[in-house]
Amino acid sequence: MQPMPLLIDMVTALAIAFVGGVVVRRLGLPTMVGYLLAGVTIGPFTPGFVGDAETIRQLAELGIVFLMFGVGLHFSFQDLWRVRDIAIVGALGQMATTAALGFQLGQAWGWSPAAAIVLGLAVSVASTVVLLRGLMDNGLLNTPHGQVAVGWLVMEDLATVLVLLVLPTLVQKEAGLDWRELGLTVLAASGFLVFMMAIGARFIPWLLMRVAHTRSRELFILATLTVALGTALGASELFGVSLALGAFAAGAVVNGSPLSHRVAADLLPFREAFSVLFFVSVGMLLDPHYLWEHIPAVAAVTGLIVFGKSVITALWAFLFPHPVRTALVVAAGTSQIGEFSFILGQAGVNLGLLGQEQYALILAGSLLSIVVNPFLFSLVGPGEWLLKQFPPIWRLLNREKQPARSPGQGLAEHLVIIGCGRVGGHLVELAEHFRLPCLVVEADVARARVLAGRGIPTLLGDASNSEILRHAGLERARLLVVTLPEEAASELIVAGARDLAARLPIIVRAATRDGVQRLARLGAQYVIHPELEGGLQLVRHALLELGFSLEEVRRYAEVVRRTCYTAMTHAGEESRLMSESFDAVDRVRMRWISLPPDSPWVGQTAAATAAHHDGAFLAALLRQGELLQEPGPATVFQAGDRLGFIGEPEVLAALKQRIQPVRDQPP
Known part of the structure; x- marks a missing residue:
């Protein structure tokens, strides 16, 4: 050679x-x-x-x-x-x-x-x-x-x-x-x-x-x-x-x-x-x-x-x-x-x-x-401390209008979001809507400037290749969400975050099934595989259109999820609980039911109609664009209200027929 x-x-x-x-x-x-x-x-x-x-x-x-x-x-x-x-x-x-x-x-x-x-x-x-x-x-x-x-x-x-x-x-x-x-x-x-x-x-x-x-x-x-x-x-x-x-x-x-x-x-x-x-x-x-x-x-x-x-x-x-x-x-x-x-x-x-x-x-x-x-x-x-010991010198040199603070300084019980692409952007919007304190770590300069202009605390830098996580206040945070599409970077971030905050809940995005297992072993409590979840939704709708029953579709999704997320469970009991949770997610869902003017529930209080819920739970009320979570017993229903119920599909279908007169239902 x-x-x-x-x-x-x-x-x-x-x-x-x-x-x-x-x-x-x-x-x-x-x-x-x-x-x-x-x-x-x-x-x-x-x-x-x-x-x-x-x-x-x-x-x-x-x-x-x-x-x-x-x-x-x-x-x-x-x-x-x-x-x-x-x-x-x-x-x-x-x-x-x-x-x-x-x-x-x-x-x-x-x-x-x-x-x-x-x-x-x-x-x-x-x-x-x-x-x-x-x-x-x-x-x-x-x-x-x-x-x-x-x-x-x-x-x-x-x-x-x-x-x-x-x-x-x-x-x-x-x-x-x-x-x-x-x-x-x-x-x-x-x-x-x-x-x-x-x-x-x-x-x-x-x-x-x-x-x-x-x-x-x-x-x-x-x-x-x-x-x-x-x-x-x-x-x-x-x-x-x-x-x-x-x-x-x-x-x-x-x-x-x-x-x-x-x-x-x-x-x-x-x-x-x-x-x-x-x-x-x-x-x-x-x-x-x-x-x-x-x-x-x-x-x-x-x-x-x-x-x-x-x-x-x-x-x-x-x-x-x-x-x-x-x-x-x-x-x-x-x-x-x-x-x-x-x-x-x-x-x-x-x-x-x-x-x-x-x-x-x-x-x-x-x-x-x-x-x-x-x-x-x-x-x-x-x-800085040394110069402050000499007040005349400090007053001469320190000419600031307002002290600048680090973006993460003073935050507590906040949400930390790594990456503000499409997924991270939705999380930021939700945090703004519900007024949740949040901190974003973003490596893209243009995105970081836009976030800072909106008043969102932002750290500019690569969380997987620097010590920037030390300034995100993870030990005081409520939740860490890693939205990066690159698994290698996410693994470094999860490992580093777990070293800084041993009990911090971590949700991370995985690109492959093997990545789900690696990220779970590194300490992430919740690992989401977007392609798998999106694929399951496509399969679900396709199977339902082909005539398969909801129960058959649910069982198929359960098997696929259990196979993919197996690394996140380490015992038989945990596996059973996980299966039941997926079962509940598929069977129990929220449905919005609007109140027409001639509905028998108009003018009634939430307490007066509670006996007719048949096991469904009244979770929210939407009135003129304002959302009220878990309406109290004294809440009086009005025409045009939208009621959000959580329950099994059969119960919700029967409840809708009771609330809306048959002639007002769409054909």
Whole structure:
């Protein structure tokens, strides 16, 4: 068999990255740390298997393209404009200040001016991935503080894209900076952006819509891959700009298409896989021995990123009329560096502006800052408390009109709904109708904004892939309903919820019969299989139309349900009770009976007619659009009332004949 070095390197890198990601997630750290350590493991500076750095680097180029395409796809001028008073000036001021300190640090070590500039720029840019994970884990993503932090990072991302554009002009030449080359670079980039706005913004959405009408998911995925990779390559070959800028522009153009959500969903597996290879390739450049020998330099870079940048960010944020907590949250979220810093560093290495050993310091600072970052969020509360001990300073810095509260704060005996699609949306409407307190956990930004606009407490984030459930108040909740269609995500949520609230009733949706059993074993009290229940209703109506008796149909449904939901019962008695409950559901049902003007019940009280119910139960009364549950004995019936009775079909049919004169019944 022929050797396949590309496949070997790719599989090995992904396998070790998987192990590293699992380990660091168990420790409560971002998976990016595990991917970087995986790269160190297969790198040339550690014993054992050594991957082909050039092969993995070429695969990592695809990771950069997909990362930048994703940044453009989720780039939102609306997010930035919403918090423009603090995010634009604050982010640019923080970047400039941090870059200046990084430049001074590089100069103190004797680095060239160009290398010192790259170091300063790299440490000034935070990781969007790490920030979003930190905000989600702490329930801050859709709070005013989290919105400012997201807008701040949007501005940093935009500024970094421009930095990547002009970085090649820093290459040292005998005559100094080549202003002609800088002008040509800016002109080429401007031409590319004009081309994308004038032609790409029309052609790409049109193409995606035409492909979508073919109703072929394979063709749609091929089209989106072609758009992402083709635009990046075309920008590089035809306009001479970087792959990163081309991919970012392609994503920003697709963002304006009505199919942007579908593009994001279809490209997610490619982006995640090749992004992992990108982080692995970065880790392969990290020499542990060099870092051990240069601990003071590593400590200085890490200190600038974690402590220096957090202080600088907070000081810039304090200049604007926002709460103290906003400044502290933004400071905690941006005190790390990640993917954009790697891209800047690699561009510096490829251009000869930065040496491998210098780049290793940036990698070490990134790795350590990402590890420390989750703990900085825990210092936000103590930081507020400390500033409150100095009232003059607190009054000067804290300029909020009304304290912002976390969506789940103060809720008790509430309904927690995971996912607000079609099923979750119905539950939210019911909660609003019956005035039940509820909290929604939703991963879709657009849905979360609509819910928040309706005044419904909403946590924005992925409940299956973060610590957001800790902020839903499950220990105080009355019920948890998981409506997600993905069983794997539901299983993670049920397991996590059971750890947080051992006695909380959980209702969850299952997509398969095997999923019913797995979810029940994880601790869900009630598992619903929508396809099974919908299929049984279709079968029920079909069999009744074919002449089968109601009893035969009921028995068939009972057997099917008992077979499917067998994992939810663990003893013979429970199985019997479950069978009886299904029997009761099929036999006992509610029926609405209206009172015509000549009904003998008009003018009578509920107590006077109770003797004629024949075992049926009067559950509700609907009068002029108002619903009255369980009418009292003194309730007087009026013409036009609709009475809701619960009972067996035969009893309800006889009761209707007694209430409504025969001549008024429909033929």
